[in-house]
Amino acid sequence: MDPLADLGPILASTIRNTTPLAFAALGGMFSERSGVINIGLEGLMLISAFAGVVGSYASGSAWVGLLAAVGAGLAFALIHAVATITFEADQIISGAAINLLALGGTGFLMVEIFGAGGTTPRVNSFRPVAVPLLSDIPVIGPALFNQSLLVYLLYVLVPVCSLAVYRSRFGLRLRATGEVPEAVDTAGVSVPRMRYLGVGLSGVLSALGGAYLSMSLLSAFSENMTLGRGFIALAALIFGRWNPIGAFGAALLFGFAQAIVFRGTQDLIPQEFIQMFPYLLVIVALAGFGGRAIAPAAVGKPYRKE
Amino acid sequence: MTVDTRPRAETRSLGRLMLMRAVTTLQALAFPVIATILAFSIGAVVILLSGQNPLEAYRALLRGGFGSMSAWGRTLLNATPLLLTGLAVAVPFRAGLFNIGGEGQLFIGAIAAAAVALLMPGPAPLVIIAAVVAATLGGLIWGGIPGALKSLGAHEVIVTIMLNFVAINLVYYLAQNPLSGEGQIPGTDMIGPEYRLAQFGAGLGRAHWGFALALVAALAAYLLIWRTTRGFAIRAVGLGPEAARYAGIPLGANGFLAIAVGGLFAGLGGGLEVLGVYGRVSVPFVTGLGFTGIGVALLGRNHPVGVVIGALFFGGLAAGAQEMQFSAGVPLDLADVLLAIVLLFVTATKLVELILGRRARSLAAGTKLEKGLAS
Numbered sequence: 038m039d040p041l042a043d044l045g046p047i048l049a050s051t052i053r054n055t056t057p058l059a060f061a062a063l064g065g066m067f068s069e070r071s072g073v074i075n076i077g078l079e080g081l082m083l084i085s086a087f088a089g090v091v092g093s094y095a096s097g098s099a100w101v102g103l104l105a106a107v108g109a110g111l112a113f114a115l116i117h118a119v120a121t122i123t124f125e126a127d128q129i130i131s132g133a134a135i136n137l138l139a140l141g142g143t144g145f146l147m148v149e150i151f152g153a154g155g156t157t158p159r160v161n162s163f164r165p166v167a168v169p170l171l172s173d174i175p176v177i178g179p180a181l182f183n184q185s186l187l188v189y190l191l192y193v194l195v196p197v198c199s200l201a202v203y204r205s206r207f208g209l210r211l212r213a214t215g216e217v218p219e220a221v222d223t224a225g226v227s228v229p230r231m232r233y234l235g236v237g238l239s240g241v242l243s244a245l246g247g248a249y250l251s252m253s254l255l256s257a258f259s260e261n262m263t264l265g266r267g268f269i270a271l272a273a274l275i276f277g278r279w280n281p282i283g284a285f286g287a288a289l290l291f292g293f294a295q296a297i298v299f300r301g302t303q304d305l306i307p308q309e310f311i312q313m314f315p316y317l318l319v320i321v322a323l324a325g326f327g328g329r330a331i332a333p334a335a336v337g338k339p340y341r342k343e
Numbered sequence: 344m345t346v347d348t349r350p351r352a353e354t355r356s357l358g359r360l361m362l363m364r365a366v367t368t369l370q371a372l373a374f375p376v377i378a379t380i381l382a383f384s385i386g387a388v389v390i391l392l393s394g395q396n397p398l399e400a401y402r403a404l405l406r407g408g409f410g411s412m413s414a415w416g417r418t419l420l421n422a423t424p425l426l427l428t429g430l431a432v433a434v435p436f437r438a439g440l441f442n443i444g445g446e447g448q449l450f451i452g453a454i455a456a457a458a459v460a461l462l463m464p465g466p467a468p469l470v471i472i473a474a475v476v477a478a479t480l481g482g483l484i485w486g487g488i489p490g491a492l493k494s495l496g497a498h499e500v501i502v503t504i505m506l507n508f509v510a511i512n513l514v515y516y517l518a519q520n521p522l523s524g525e526g527q528i529p530g531t532d533m534i535g536p537e538y539r540l541a542q543f544g545a546g547l548g549r550a551h552w553g554f555a556l557a558l559v560a561a562l563a564a565y566l567l568i569w570r571t572t573r574g575f576a577i578r579a580v581g582l583g584p585e586a587a588r589y590a591g592i593p594l595g596a597n598g599f600l601a602i603a604v605g606g607l608f609a610g611l612g613g614g615l616e617v618l619g620v621y622g623r624v625s626v627p628f629v630t631g632l633g634f635t636g637i638g639v640a641l642l643g644r645n646h647p648v649g650v651v652i653g654a655l656f657f658g659g660l661a662a663g664a665q666e667m668q669f670s671a672g673v674p675l676d677l678a679d680v681l682l683a684i685v686l687l688f689v690t691a692t693k694l695v696e697l698i699l700g701r702r703a704r705s706l707a708a709g710t711k712l713e714k715g716l717a718s
Contacts, residue, residue, distance in 0.1 A: 120688075126690045131686070133686060140679055307520065309513065316506070317509060324496070
């Protein structure tokens, strides 16, 4: 195979694989920076992917679908928020419950709405749109700039999230809430409010990732279609050290690994080993080889005013 | 618990002491019972909204789970791996560690048992014993990894989540390459019928003697945690790592042991699924048992007796869901939804406080770990 001829398609495939991971990783970043661990990203993506298809199916408009997806992601994130912030439930358990609720809920609703499990009918979705001029650049143009609108939204959101976290008053408060909630409380800012915001944003952003899966990558919903992407996003978040740019970089790396699985590397490295790669990297990062990955100090702990 | 140790205590009537004991036990059940009632109430609303009759649906659920010998057979069949993945969560929990890795540990146990049953020559009873031992060893090793990495500062929750995916991919690789079978469906060959675990018979369907083995495992877990010095050390570490350290009980070795033993139980669960139920490791293999085990352990308040009850409950729920779908027209997936809602509520301290009053806070012991992830 000719490496240069393959570069364009591999790059395009990398972007397509990265997009859902990056959205969910950015979402997880807001939640964990506020002090709430969110292993429910998988479920948030799944329910949004489903709601998007239902919205688009009912209305015939992908935009209505997107709105439905964001609404569902937000609603499920709020369940996690109410359970963990207001009722002080265990954050890991609640996240696991969100995943299961989404899996069971979408299975249940598929039978109720479409009459059978498996895969839904095709719906209107976001087709690739070529960006004038930019898409004419050789090799990278068609790969990066002939994509779904949601991909362009991601390009914008990565720097925006980075600015929001590191260069805004909101970001300062959010980070402080995840590190020393007592100080935030003393400064007169409500810790629960900041955490609700963080978890809510994780729902909205994961929903964009879920909507991309069912309304760009595919144009239908099929059972458990997220296939562990929420956990790879969690891996990207940790490997990217809870930093928006870092998380996006890690998502790109994992997206690239997935892209080459489909392009004839099976003979060199078994597919299963390439799929293990993101998870192994995180274990290595957490065990401190090449600098420890350290979570926000207060993540996982409920905050109770003294 | 307030046990009066002054001499006057002996004048207390036995009846009063037994009453106190009963009240404590009842209080301990508050969290799981409230969570279950809430889940089934919400489930009833969902069934109503979908145009079915919740009473009829729940009656079918109960009948399908516990209504006949064959229903009990299905329930015991389901409960066997759940009991073990429940123990895989409960034992490390006592050391203050959260093992989300039951799924991966179960997969490793399954492939280890299949490999022995496929490759080892010799008389059948010996091969079965070797396969069971291999499954427990596989789980022990896979559970030992997060235990060992913990001392390097890697949090066990994230490590075990990640190791699940590593294990699943590793097992699928092994089942399709070195151990690949000849058949149409991907995975290993079937193991010989002489290596399968015997079934109970007596109208209990496919339920097999693995369930008895799982009960023995629960007893072993109880003895380890509550009747040995090592178990005392594990509980001490779980109740307060700092205080335990001052008393000369380090987290490192005890935490490692607890999570590795947890892995052992899940590995055994995987082995029993191969030897007792499926006869092979197919691709895909049965998934979700490790995660349901988390619910089993939490509902059973991380106590071996509670885990047995929790496993029967979730096993029955899964068996009954089939009947509910068949005779009441409610999709099977409702069982997952019910489990998810139980999970959401079972650790919700504040919610139970709202229902039972502030005094109830102390009841939360054994349902959650009050710690962060950045330790």
